[in-house]
Amino acid sequence: KAGVTQTPRYLIKTRGQQVTLSCSPISGHRSVSWYQQTPGQGLQFLFEYFSETQRNKGNFPGRFSGRQFSNSRSEMNVSTLELGDSALYLCASSLERAGANVLTFGAGSRLTVL
Amino acid sequence: KNQVEQSPQSLIILEGKNCTLQCNYTVSPFSNLRWYKQDTGRGPVSLTIMTFSENTKSNGRYTATLDADTKQSSLHITASQLSDSASYICVVSLPGAGSYQLTFGKGTKLSVIP
Numbered sequence: 001k002a003g004v005t006q007t008p009r010y011l012i013k014t015r016g017q018q019v020t021l022s023c024s025p026i027s028g029h030r031s032v033s034w035y036q037q038t039p040g041q042g043l044q045f046l047f048e049y050f051s052e053t054q055r056n057k058g059n060f061p062g063r064f065s066g067r068q069f070s071n072s073r074s075e076m077n078v079s080t081l082e083l084g085d086s087a088l089y090l091c092a093s094s095l096e097r098a099g100a101n102v103l104t105f106g107a108g109s110r111l112t113v114l
Numbered sequence: 115k116n117q118v119e120q121s122p123q124s125l126i127i128l129e130g131k132n133c134t135l136q137c138n139y140t141v142s143p144f145s146n147l148r149w150y151k152q153d154t155g156r157g158p159v160s161l162t163i164m165t166f167s168e169n170t171k172s173n174g175r176y177t178a179t180l181d182a183d184t185k186q187s188s189l190h191i192t193a194s195q196l197s198d199s200a201s202y203i204c205v206v207s208l209p210g211a212g213s214y215q216l217t218f219g220k221g222t223k224l225s226v227i228p
Contacts, residue, residue: 004157006157041220042218042219042220042221043158043203043218044218045218102148102160103158103160105150105157105158105159106157107155107156108157
């Protein structure tokens with residue numbers, strides 16, 4: 001059974017650019033949630049998608065957005081990149097909503113903003 | 115404000131020794147408490163998940179305990195191995211379904227040395 005797949009694994013961008021990250025959940029999982037992880041802040045919730053609808057959004061600016069497709073694959077986009085956006089971006093999938101279910105995380109996309 | 119505090123921040127132990135990691139939380143009420151293991155450069159992997167009515171759960175050499183009265187949890191690792199070197203993250207879930215309900219600790223970084 002394939003795990004959660006995130007692409008790309010590593011990327012380098014410059015300030016002002018935009019980036020799109022992709023997440024393919026475990027087959028049959030309907031919930032995909034996204035997190036930003038930095039050494040100082042730990043894991044911080046970005047947003048959760050369930051059945052193609054954004055269910056919750058964390059305390060991040062509008063430059064961070066996402067969507068979920070009918071096959072449950074999800075993308076997140078960060079526009080007008082800032083140096084502080086450098087982080088490991090993790091997505092996680094679960095059968096149903098994440099609060100009551102075990103999350104399975106992908107390996108993450110490491111974003112470096114220069 | 116709901117918080118999850120983990121201690122120590124980092125820990126170095128000799129291979130074969132036991133260790134205990136602590137998690138104190140102020141989240142109340144809570145639905146479940148989870149421990150994750152995160153290897154460097156990888157996504158977190160679930161170790162245990164306990165509801166408020168459970169006070170211990172084991173996964174191989176990992177045993178998590180929960181005291182809902184004192185709002186404390188611990189993760190005990192027995193006969194440590196080099197592969198146990200990782201960050202261990204405590205996550206507390208509020209009642210509710212969404213990822214927004216999850217509060218993450220900043221983790222304890224464990225190094226097991228020969």
